[in-house]
Amino acid sequence: MTNKTMTLHDAVARLIRSGDQMAIGGFTTSRKPLAVIGEILRQGQTEFIAQGGPAGSDWDMLIGAGRVKAYINCYTANPRFSNVSRRFRAAIEEGRILFEDYSQDAAMMSFHGASLGLPYVPVKMMLGSGMEKEWGIPEEIRRTIDKLPNQKYIIQENPFQPGEKLLLMPTPRIDVAILHVQMASPDGTCRILGDPYQDVDLAFASERTIVTCDELVANEEIRRSPELNTIPGICVDAVVHLPYGGHPSQVYDCYDYDKEFYLAYDRAGKTEESFCEWLKEWVYDLPDHRAYLNKLGATRLIDLKVTTGFGYHVSTETIVGEVAAP
Template structure:
């Protein structure tokens, strides 16, 4: 019906080796973990990663050696790990090509991609070593087709003589993967709370896979279009995946899983513990449904967001 896929089929069809890949969400907020786990299970690799503030989603792919180059501004499970440990290890070992942009510039690059612009002119980053240092050399860039030849180009501002502007490349995204609260079979998506860069990447990408907490009818989602965020024509696949952002939070529905983030922080310190963590939570379950069964109903119910707070609170303790 419409664009509805199973998670396995959506990832198999729209995620390929070497893709320029980008995820929605923000560090521990609405990250598409169910889809990331399925990518890990299926084995796709050699990604060019493009990410605003990233978290364990990209850290796991990097730790498993699935990422060839990574354009990023920040990667951490905020509140649990200051800098994601597998990312840090890969960079320090020289196993990952990384280019560093400021957060504002990277988010604007994704917006520029949604507008179809050939490049992004900014004054941001000037005065910092972000315009003095390249993480990926020009020589390395020429070896990878999906990387721009330059980190940036500085030129005279044609409208303001004597001033300079930084021309930043605009990413050409193969596939965007986003988790939302509600979607319909035709691909229309409803995001509650901060949209982050999700709308931009859905518009910009050649293909967009959406996982969602619930699917409602096309007729129902059209009743109040003011609540809708992403038009159906931007979306290729809709996947029903309740708790598909776990262990990150999904605004209005459930909070982040503190224990799992703490466990991952400890496990990601060593190669052996990292492998054991993935063996238990990713490779040791065949699909998202089995993952939820392993977590258990009681654990998931305790993450439920309380209306009026927006996050998980034990209301039986209120007033005591």
């Protein structure tokens, strides 16, 4: 059996390169591979062509640190904590980033098309909307960037239904995908509990895939229940055992999101100066993920552990109250 386990440092150093078209799994504040983001920032890879999908502080951190050349996205926020991620918004308002906007359903369709090896997907969403009529990245600029299609889309008549229009949306050619899962084995087999979001498509679509996991189990163990597995090992290039590798996001059935951490991140993002101070404290001054966890502290992490039967953290008072209720 192939052993694909690596340290976080080695996985990022070997598989993530400046200029990559990169995609990140998870959804806003759920199952985001944020420990990998920190390591990328420490190592210095930059000039990414970003396939944002439903993003949160993952791409917001990379944008704020000046590591993104072009951003293709449908949504960037930490719901409940920031309606629109602050460093992303500042970059758009100040004209410091190339940005193209797609609807979320269209973005998910493009990822699925990429996983099937299709050059484009025909969709109806976005037709008649501002996303059809307004381009964030003009064609003349697109032609200067190898990893971007020359056009945002092409509108064409449905060959099977004359008179019906279709929007032909190009699929991304993803160099590297970064995912965080609850469980993986050394050969790369992954088990995602709860909603897989776009992660399976990203694993199939990308040239290289890094997976971090909260629990590393033997190949034989993960095969005992093959019907529960989500991503086959053939799609994965590196497996990094990284407990709390999704913090501060929530990882279903493992730990809840860290509300106070997200609130602090939102405050820090209000200005360039405070954001740089936050990055220094929580990324650059820490040598690795272990140091990050030590800085957070055991009690804080224990308090995020999910309550069995709920899938998220619930206080003792809430549990007792529900049990006592008629």
